[in-house]
Amino acid sequence: MLYREAGQFKTTYAADMAVFPIRQDRIALALLVAVAFIAVPFMAEAQVWPFRTDYMVRAILIPFLILSLAAVGVNILIGYCGQISLGSGAFMAIGAYSAYKFATGVHIPLAWLGTAISIPPLPGLISIPLGGLMAALVGILFGIPSLRIKGLYLAVATLAAQFFFDWVFIRVKWFVNYNSSGSVSAPDMYLGPIHINTPVERYLLCLSAVVIFATLAKNLVRGNIGRQWMAIRDMDIAAELMGIRPLYAKLSAFAVSSFIVGVAGALFAFMYLGAWEPLAFDINRSFQLLFMVIIGGLGSILGCFLGAAFILILPIMLDQIPHAVGIPVSVETVSHLVFIVTGGLICYLLIVEPRGFARLWGIAKEKLRLWPFPY
Amino acid sequence: MKADVNPKPVARSGPVVANGDVLLAVSNVSLSFGGVKAIRDVSLDIRKGEIRAIIGPNGAGKTSMLNVINGFYHPQQGTISFKGRERRAMRPYIAASQGIARTFQNVALFKGMSTLDNIMTGRTLKMRKGIIQQALYWGLSQREEIQHRRVVEEIIDFLEIQHIRKTPVGKLPYGLQKRVELGRALATEPELLLLDEPMAGMNLEEKQDMSRFILTVRDAFNTTIALIEHDIGVVMDLSDRVVVLDYGRKIADGTPAEVQANQAVIDAYLGIPH
Ligand SMILES: Nc1ncnc2c1ncn2[C@@H]1O[C@H](COP(=O)(O)OP(=O)(O)OP(=O)(O)O)[C@@H](O)[C@H]1O
Ligand SMILES: [Mg+2]
Numbered sequence: 001m002l003y004r005e006a007g008q009f010k011t012t013y014a015a016d017m018a019v020f021p022i023r024q025d026r027i028a029l030a031l032l033v034a035v036a037f038i039a040v041p042f043m044a045e046a047q048v049w050p051f052r053t054d055y056m057v058r059a060i061l062i063p064f065l066i067l068s069l070a071a072v073g074v075n076i077l078i079g080y081c082g083q084i085s086l087g088s089g090a091f092m093a094i095g096a097y098s099a100y101k102f103a104t105g106v107h108i109p110l111a112w113l114g115t116a117i118s119i120p121p122l123p124g125l126i127s128i129p130l131g132g133l134m135a136a137l138v139g140i141l142f143g144i145p146s147l148r149i150k151g152l153y154l155a156v157a158t159l160a161a162q163f164f165f166d167w168v169f170i171r172v173k174w175f176v177n178y179n180s181s182g183s184v185s186a187p188d189m190y191l192g193p194i195h196i197n198t199p200v201e202r203y204l205l206c207l208s209a210v211v212i213f214a215t216l217a218k219n220l221v222r223g224n225i226g227r228q229w230m231a232i233r234d235m236d237i238a239a240e241l242m243g244i245r246p247l248y249a250k251l252s253a254f255a256v257s258s259f260i261v262g263v264a265g266a267l268f269a270f271m272y273l274g275a276w277e278p279l280a281f282d283i284n285r286s287f288q289l290l291f292m293v294i295i296g297g298l299g300s301i302l303g304c305f306l307g308a309a310f311i312l313i314l315p316i317m318l319d320q321i322p323h324a325v326g327i328p329v330s331v332e333t334v335s336h337l338v339f340i341v342t343g344g345l346i347c348y349l350l351i352v353e354p355r356g357f358a359r360l361w362g363i364a365k366e367k368l369r370l371w372p373f374p375y
Numbered sequence: 376m377k378a379d380v381n382p383k384p385v386a387r388s389g390p391v392v393a394n395g396d397v398l399l400a401v402s403n404v405s406l407s408f409g410g411v412k413a414i415r416d417v418s419l420d421i422r423k424g425e426i427r428a429i430i431g432p433n434g435a436g437k438t439s440m441l442n443v444i445n446g447f448y449h450p451q452q453g454t455i456s457f458k459g460r461e462r463r464a465m466r467p468y469i470a471a472s473q474g475i476a477r478t479f480q481n482v483a484l485f486k487g488m489s490t491l492d493n494i495m496t497g498r499t500l501k502m503r504k505g506i507i508q509q510a511l512y513w514g515l516s517q518r519e520e521i522q523h524r525r526v527v528e529e530i531i532d533f534l535e536i537q538h539i540r541k542t543p544v545g546k547l548p549y550g551l552q553k554r555v556e557l558g559r560a561l562a563t564e565p566e567l568l569l570l571d572e573p574m575a576g577m578n579l580e581e582k583q584d585m586s587r588f589i590l591t592v593r594d595a596f597n598t599t600i601a602l603i604e605h606d607i608g609v610v611m612d613l614s615d616r617v618v619v620l621d622y623g624r625k626i627a628d629g630t631p632a633e634v635q636a637n638q639a640v641i642d643a644y645l646g647i648p649h
Binding site: 012013014017216217219220223224225227228230233234235237238239240241242244245252256299 | 485559
């Protein structure tokens with residue numbers, strides 16, 4: 001009975017076009033944002049359950065937020081524009097290493113010109129979006145083949161990009177500032193005079209970034225450019241006839257997607273990992289993001305969050321629940337179980353509900369609106 | 376649909392039938408796919424404000440002709456001149472930007488999108504806000520969206536599809552999909568509208584509705600229409616002039632009555648070998 005829209009009339013197109021046209025949804029979202037921005041930090045500071053240790057914030061919430069953001073980027077390309085990519089991990093790496101270079105100072109000697117390009121170390125908050133921009137540029141470059149090839153062939157081309165950048169960041173020592181171990185550690189982050197260091201501070205920074213970029217992404221997908229992406233995805237021939245230029249639509253999807261994935265990569269490196277090796281962004285990361293998007297829902301921003309939550313929480317649940325009910329399960333078995341459940345669920349969703357959890361959520365809401373009538 | 380669907384005050388003088396100016400001229404076009412000659416040396420013209428039917432048996436090359444006109448197929452020979460500009464081949468989106476819109480024989484809607492979004496894609500060429508403004512949305516971009524939403528709502532009212540506004544088109548019955556597709560083409564405010572069998576697979580009532588829409592579009596906006604249709608009754612009622620294709624050749628061209636009496640046309644439809 002609570003979930004009703006009776007009496008809420010939309011008198012303007014603006015109201016009808018709102019992201020959350022139903023008042024109850026808006027209230028729920030406002031509550032969620034309040035909890036995330038206010039309640040969580042307070043509870044974490046007060047160390048009340050479930051924030052007894054900083055594990056919850058440091059090891060669950062922060063990666064959840066960042067990987068949700070990365071999934072938003074991946075979903076724009078795959079779910080909205082229909083361009084399959086298996087190279088998302090590489091674009092996270094490009095964001096991370098570019099941000100690292102900008103934060104530690106870029107020096108490119110141009111000996112034959114007798115000069116050099118030098119950029120002094122930039123603050124972290126500027127380096128991270130710059131990392132996203134670099135990823136966007138590379139994304140446009142790697143998007144060009146999509147004008148010619150589709151489906152499986154494009155997937156293989158992006159896979160090649162993944163392996164290429166894995167190799168680049170291992171072999172080209174310039175990216176790691178000639179550190180012999182090949183691993184790099186993120187420089188300190190400052191927001192004006194404030195040193196962003198504790199898990200709660202990091203969490204708040206990630207949360208802000210996610211709220212901002214997810215909102216911008218939502219605006220894009222519901223606007224003109226989003227319709228162009230979806231038109232290309234659903235029927236590229238007819239799209240061209242409506243005056244949509246495939247070149248612009250596809251490359252803009254690659255650019256926006258790679259930008260968001262790049263920013264997420266930089267955040268992942270700076271705010272979650274702290275110190276990292278190229279392995280953090282290998283093909284497994286690409287698949288992890290792909291699974292999040294498929295499970296959460298292709299073509300849904302909400303789905304990115306649902307998918308990320310599921311993929312991250314599943315192993316924890318499989319680890320904790322058997323313990324709680326008194327069945328000892330070895331770590332190995334848990335990791336096997338994770339593969340089995342994820343794989344099975346992906347097969348199930350691809351066959352039964354390709355639009356994932358987000359769609360199931362939508363159906364549940366429809367049912368609630370009509371309740372108690374069964375149709 | 377009210378007259379302000381077309382915000383440009385173009386001089387459109389109400390219901391007129393073909394006022395004589397040639398809008399599109401196809402000259403000596405030949406098109407082949409490997410060994411298959413889909414179009415052989417066909418010339419035809421379409422005059423401003425007329426409903427021009429293209430008929431012919433299956434495989435006659437009707438769809439191929441539309442594909443040549445809007446740039447999908449590039450003919451090996453011949454030229455197409457639209458609004459006085461001559462060309463051999465062009466990209467479909469350029470044809471769209473010059474004012475050619477079309478619907479497809481097998482509905483080609485964007486299946487995952489709602490009726491509203493499908494028709495909104497027709498406004499793409501008229502939307503100017505860049506990607507940054509769209510990302511920020513509130514303000515300029517929202518105003519633009521609302522302005523175009525208004526136009527689209529008028530098209531929705533005109534086509535009587537208000538009740539399926541938010542339904543994903545993949546779930547709609549065939550007859551309604553055809554209607555949405557017409558709406559999407561109308562949203563571009565075309566000067567030349569190409570309709571490839573808009574009534575195929577429809578029942579009588581749906582055909583009547585569709586005929587009414589086609590006539591209204593022509594009469595209210597003086598939009599020029601090229602229509603492929605198998606139902607000879609519909610063709611005779613709607614069209615001003617008919618061109619008949621058979622095996623890629625033009626075998627007749629004239630008013631519906633002339634064409635109906637033409638011996639070559641009768642032979643073609645009865646399948647007399649030549
Ligand atoms: N893309 C293509 N590749 C190869 N052959 C084609 C192609 N398009 C059309 N054709 C051939 O060209 C000929 C004309 O086809 P077209 O689709 O134009 O016929 P039509 O008059 O529209 O027929 P129908 O009434 O069945 O729609 C046919 O023989 C067809 O097989
Ligand atoms: Mg045809």
